[in-house]
Amino acid sequence: xxxxxxxxxxxxxxxxxxxxxxxxxxxxxxxxxxxxxxxxxxxxxxxxxxxxxxxxxxxxxxxxxxxxxxxxxxxxxxxxxxxxxxxxxxxxxxxxxxxxxxxxxxxxxxxxxxxxxxxxxxxxxxxxxxxxxxxxxxxxxxxxxxxxxxxxxxxxxxxxxxxxxxxxxxxxxxxxxxxxxxxxxxxxxxxxxxxxxxxxxxxxxxxxxxxxxxxxxxxxxxxxxxxxxxxxxxxxxxxxxxxxxxxxxxxxxxxxxxxxxxxxxxxxxxxxxxxxxxxxxxxxxxxxxxxxxxxxxxxxxxxxxxxxxxxxxxxxxxxxxxxxxxxxxxxxxxxxxxxxxxxxxxxxxxxxxxxxxxxxxxxxxxxxxxxxxxxxxxxxxxxxxxxxxxxxxxxxxxxxxxxxxxxxxxxxxxxxxxxxxxxxxxxxxxxxxxxxxxxxxxxxxxxxxxxxxxxxxxxxxxxxxxxxxxxxxxxxxxxxxxxxxxxxxxxxxxxxxxxxxxxxxxxxxxxxxxxxxxxxxxxxxxxxxxxxxxxxxxxxxxxxxxxxxxxxxxxxxxxxxxxxxxxxxxxxxxxxxxxxxxxxxxxxxxxxxxxxxxxxxxxxxxxxxxxxxxxxxxxxxxxxxxxxxxxxxxxxxxxxxxxxxxxxxxxxxxxxxxxxxxxxxxxxxxxxxxxxxxxxxxxxxxxxxxxxxx
Ligand SMILES: Nc1ncnc2c1ncn2[C@@H]1O[C@H](COP(=O)(O)OP(=O)(O)OP(=O)(O)O)[C@@H](O)[C@H]1O
Ligand SMILES: [Zn+2]
Numbered sequence: 145x146x147x148x149x150x151x152x153x154x155x156x157x158x159x160x161x162x163x164x165x166x167x168x169x170x171x172x173x174x175x176x177x178x179x180x181x182x183x184x185x186x187x188x189x190x191x192x193x194x195x196x197x198x199x200x201x202x203x204x205x206x207x208x209x210x211x212x213x214x215x216x217x218x219x220x221x222x223x224x225x226x227x228x229x230x231x232x233x234x235x236x237x238x239x240x241x242x243x244x245x246x247x248x249x250x251x252x253x254x255x256x257x258x259x260x261x262x263x264x265x266x267x268x269x270x271x272x273x274x275x276x277x278x279x280x281x282x283x284x285x286x287x288x289x290x291x292x293x294x295x296x297x298x299x300x301x302x303x304x305x306x307x308x309x310x311x312x313x314x315x316x317x318x319x320x321x322x323x324x325x326x327x328x329x330x331x332x333x334x335x336x337x338x339x340x341x342x343x344x345x346x347x348x349x350x351x352x353x354x355x356x357x358x359x360x361x362x363x364x365x366x367x368x369x370x371x372x373x374x375x376x377x378x379x380x381x382x383x384x385x386x387x388x389x390x391x392x393x394x395x396x397x398x399x400x401x402x403x404x405x406x407x408x409x410x411x412x413x414x415x416x417x418x419x420x421x422x423x424x425x426x427x428x429x430x431x432x433x434x435x436x437x438x439x440x441x442x443x444x445x446x447x448x449x450x451x452x453x454x455x456x457x458x459x460x461x462x463x464x465x466x467x468x469x470x471x472x473x474x475x476x477x478x479x480x481x482x483x484x485x486x487x488x489x490x491x492x493x494x495x496x497x498x499x500x501x502x503x504x505x506x507x508x509x510x511x512x513x514x515x516x517x518x519x520x521x522x523x524x525x526x527x528x529x530x531x532x533x534x535x536x537x538x539x540x541x542x543x544x545x546x547x548x549x550x551x552x553x554x555x556x557x558x559x560x561x562x563x564x565x566x567x568x569x570x571x572x573x574x575x576x577x578x579x580x581x582x583x584x585x586x587x588x589x590x591x592x593x594x595x596x597x598x599x600x601x602x603x604x605x606x607x608x609x610x611x612x613x614x615x616x617x618x619x620x621x622x623x624x625x626x627x628x629x630x631x632x633x634x635x636x637x638x639x640x641x642x643x644x645x646x647x648x649x650x651x652x653x654x655x656x657x658x659x660x661x662x663x664x665x666x667x668x669x670x671x672x673x674x675x676x677x678x679x680x681x682x683x684x685x686x687x688x689x690x691x692x693x694x695x696x697x698x699x700x701x702x703x704x705x706x707x708x709x710x711x712x713x714x715x716x717x718x719x720x721x722x723x724x725x726x727x728x729x730x731x732x733x734x735x736x737x738x739x740x741x742x743x744x745x746x747x748x749x750x751x752x753x754x755x756x757x758x759x760x761x762x763x764x765x766x767x768x769x770x771x772x773x774x775x776x777x778x779x780x781x782x783x784x785x786x787x788x789x790x791x792x793x794x795x796x797x798x799x800x801x802x803x804x805x806x807x808x809x810x811x812x813x814x815x816x817x818x819x820x821x822x823x824x825x826x827x828x829x830x831x832x833x834x835x836x837x838x
Pocket of ligand 1: 533
């Protein structure tokens with residue numbers, strides 16, 4: 145979209161061996177987010193891992209200091225611009241149909257029956273695409289495995305050994321065809337899975353706020369967007385005020401205040417406040433474009449394992465070439481040289497790892513787990529500490545209102561519930577959902593109220609009939625709002641003892657009543673925790689914004705290693721950061737707006753299916769089913785994938801070394817080498833595919 149560099153400024157803030165931290169400023173208008181930057185940086189030669197902290201505008205690189213100098217890294221970073229998807233490896237992407245494979249198979253089968261003079265041109269014709277690509281590759285990237293393959297085919301052609309040339313051509317075409325179809329299958333599925341997170345939107349119709357399906361919104365509608373929600377349309381603010389985080393679109397991480405007349409973009413996030421937006425661009429256009437971009441990025445991004453494999457493959461190319469030269473020099477036999485040239489490592493090393501990742505992502509998708517890239521799997525396999533959020537994660541989050549107690553006789557229990565629901569209905573929070581559902585069940589009236597304020601990890605506030613209403617935690621109502629609750633402590637304590645979660649309601653400065661809710665622990669939370677331990681989790685903790693007693697009870701019940709309660713979002717992130725610094729590799733599992741900072745700061749973030757948009761956007765893994773068992777499934781899948789990649793790696797190196805030695809010793813003809821080498825490559829690819837089910 146834009147050309148030129150991303151970074152306005154880029155300063156080195158800190159460095160140690162193999163690690164450097166840069167402070168950056170984005171140019172405004174650059175369509176990028178943290179992930180885009182990370183991914184692009186990870187594509188720089190020598191870079192092992194990149195992490196961007198948007199809030200701190202810092203970029204941390206882990207790199208191989210034997211391979212790359214800090215100064216050249218910096219230059220490469222400064223020159224970064226948005227990735228052109230699939231620039232390299234285009235040989236694979238451009239083609240795709242089975243035609244080349246069928247043609248080369250036909251050539252292989254039929255050439256021997258052709259009249260002698262036709263055999264050479266036919267074999268050359270079949271090998272032509274391969275030779276052409278190799279030549280392009282040679283010009284662009286120097287000697288690569290493609291070049292070696294082409295040399296082997298050329299030698300066979302020159303020697304008039306058409307069967308050998310045709311066999312090699314066919315095996316390569318077959319391998320390529322398999323890789324493409326596998327890659328395409330997983331790409332399509334991933335695109336399908338990554339739909340926009342929220343499919344319902346609040347709009348104004350005839351002076352009323354109504355919730356409609358995303359597809360129903362048309363240009364000219366007035367869309368309401370509140371805290372924690374992603375703006376669903378491109379448009380102009382008609383009213384309201386809010387701070388909007390546009391990092392996903394512009395890369396600028398500081399929130400920007402928006403008010404009447406300002407433009408807002410779909411995909412940006414309302415952090416605080418509420419906006420009425422005139423919709424100018426709606427529907428699939430904007431969203432689809434963003435999603436396509438996103439998937440493109442996640443598919444082209446390389447994981448560390450992939451980079452390792454590719455690097456090793458590249459290093460081995462000159463060795464194979466040298467060995468072929470020496471073999472010819474010593475034996476004077478072109479056949480041997482051609483055999484050696486075919487036994488290079490690259491195919492299996494470079495293909496097996498991405499195929500394993502993609503097939504794992506595909507399998508994960510079918511099992512209800514959206515994994516955003518191979519590196520997310522890698523980090524999940526790495527994770528040794530699991531931290532769970534409570535409400536909506538370990539508990540079902542489908543709370544039920546059990547009691548509604550009004551302390552003021554002018555209000556009935558129903559009134560209290562409806563009063564709360566009128567204010568809560570604009571927010572995505574498990575507690576808010578429960579209150580609204582309970583009010584709907586009794587067909588309660590709607591109280592007219594002014595704009596609603598949402599105070600993250602505290603509650604909501606508004607004004608009804610000129611009086612301030614506050615609904616939220618004890619800390620919020622009693623400490624922050626200064627409402628005296630002492631007269632009703634007996635009732636409150638009794639409800640706590642019954643194991644209930646309480647919502648305090650203050651109205652006009654007085655304690656009006658409480659709503660008690662019962663949250664059920666998910667039936668399989670305990671089993672999931674156990675499975676995670678078996679899968680290598682050394683420590684499992686819980687962090688929650690809820691009341692301490694509730695939290696400790698649950699932590700004990702589930703057999704966790706510890707818990708922290710009454711936390712604010714920044715506390716969660718801080719605890720994650722502290723533990724990371726002590727060396728823990730943390731997988732954080734959460735669902736709420738209050739979990740987003742921790743999800744972003746963890747080694748790997750996992751968002752629950754019913755989570756807020758921001759949680760699902762921030763996380764590396766987003767569950768597509770409301771089932772906590774998927775967390776253990778994802779971990780098992782990640783472990784299995786990394787083990788498979790490791791064994792493929794050893795298998796590739798072992799097999800090809802054997803083939804290479806035998807070929808150099810003159811034990812293998814070019815045909816046998818082609819069959820063995822390509823056959824084993826295909827076997828390794830198929831092995832990599834095994835992970836497509838959980
Ligand atoms: N929309 C809301 N309406 C009323 N109270 C709320 C709302 N959001 C938060 N609160 C109050 O603030 C407290 C902390 O909220 P927060 O979202 O941080 O965590 P939580 O939902 O309790 O649990 P967890 O952190 O485990 O998800 C809640 O327990 C509740 O009392
Ligand atoms: Zn507070």
